[in-house]
Amino acid sequence: MNIIPYNYDPNTIESGILHIGVGNFHRAHQQFYINRLLADKDQHGWGICGVCLLPSDQKIVENLRSQHLDYTLTVFGRDGNDEIYKVGSLRELLWGIEQPAAVTKKIAERSIKIVTLTITEGGYNLDKETNKFNLDDEKIKHDIENPSQPTTVFGFIAEGLRKRKENRGGGLTILSCDNLQHNGSTAKKAFLSFMEAQDKELASWVATNVTFPNSMVDRITPATTLEDIKRLDQISGFNDKAPVYCEDFCQWVIEDNFIAGRPALERVGVEFTNDVAAYENMKLSLLNASHILLSYPSFIKGYRKVDEAMQDDTICRYIRDFMDIDITPYVPAPGNTDLDQYKQTLMERFGNRSVSDQVSRLCFDGVSKFPVYIMPNLSKMIDDQKDLSRVAFLIASYRHYLKYKVDEKGLSYEIAEPWLTVDDKKCIASDEPIDFLDLSAFKSIHLKRVEPFVLLYSTFVNRIKDQGITSVLISAVH
Incomplete structure (x- = not known):
């Protein structure tokens, strides 16, 4: 060429x-x-x-x-x-x-x-x-x-x-x-x-x-x-x-x-x-947040390439439902942007086999990414009494990824979290799932006080551990 x-x-x-x-x-x-x-x-x-x-x-x-x-x-x-x-x-x-x-x-x-x-x-x-x-x-x-x-x-x-x-x-x-x-x-x-x-x-x-x-x-x-x-x-x-x-x-x-x-x-x-905010909100709330949503469940399932994960219909449905149901109400389209076309383009970009991004790169430094990409809209969802199941599943998956370090195929892995604090490591090590909600990444919301979220999250933690992430994800999106 x-x-x-x-x-x-x-x-x-x-x-x-x-x-x-x-x-x-x-x-x-x-x-x-x-x-x-x-x-x-x-x-x-x-x-x-x-x-x-x-x-x-x-x-x-x-x-x-x-x-x-x-x-x-x-x-x-x-x-x-x-x-x-x-x-x-x-x-x-x-x-x-x-x-x-x-x-x-x-x-x-x-x-x-x-x-x-x-x-x-x-x-x-x-x-x-x-x-x-x-x-x-x-x-x-x-x-x-x-x-x-x-x-x-x-x-x-x-x-x-x-x-x-x-x-x-x-x-x-x-x-x-x-x-x-x-x-x-x-x-x-x-x-x-x-x-x-x-x-x-x-x-x-x-x-x-x-x-x-x-x-x-x-x-x-x-x-x-x-x-x-x-x-x-x-x-x-x-x-x-x-x-x-x-x-x-x-x-x-x-x-x-x-x-x-x-x-x-x-x-x-x-x-x-003169105003970047609407573009920032669209990109961070849809692309970057969806990357996080894709990363931990996909990695635990054993996928190492993003395009491979996007061949999984269950993962695609999970991401698209998150975009359409959870996030779109909080994303005004900037300028002349067609939001439906933007979301469809994102799905195509994630599935681009030639680029073949690493799932591990998306998993990197989650403790810095959650406060930026996930927590702001989660706060709005809680205030509006929205369905919290997809984000609760995500956070349960993140705990599993950090705590157990073995994927569903039995392969062990190292996590890459350069900004974890001493207290964060205690939250991860605890056998009480609710302690994980004190992670520094979630401090902008007192998640322990949000009873509907705690119930969903705790259920997902136990089910992922007992049944495996594939089974739980299938039931979560259908």
């Missing part, structure tokens, strides 16, 4: 964006848009300087540097039409472990107008119960006390902005690209809380010189395994150490609030608006 090359001279591109968190999603989404935009000569100031901050980022940094930061992006279409792009919009790549001073110096440069972020839902360091910034975290304490030796994203950005302020480099925009409702407002709260504790003068400057637009991002992008690398290189004929693949659907909606200017991304399909 032919690779679609980028049609600009990379030597003419200057970095105007600094991005923290150079993972697969960023390289399939933001880089994809910028790569297309750079075909326009008047946009050559919007290349991207990537920044990685974790020790575990060493391999991706080395692999990208070995191929001059270029990589291939394979877009698998639902209709069987696939495309491979060579992406060259990543013009610089800094590793904070190796070059901490270079990172803060780059943030301070006047040419950088926007700092974008993909640091995951849990990366904003907000307490799940109080929604306050956690100043007791040891790494945060270190960065507050040692401004010139940052280790966290908050420390690095604060030190970079401090230098920018001292150098009179002008304001900039911090744009979250994470799957959080009101992600810009969340980022603003987190960064200003950190700066208030570290340097009140800097916090005051940031309040008037830095904007935090909200945004909504969407493109299913699986993790890339060693087997995927071999498969993708075979398709492309390109020896790429860091290939990425994704679905053909792609969406980016951004609040138009950029203090230092922005790229003309509307030319390549990005939608700018």
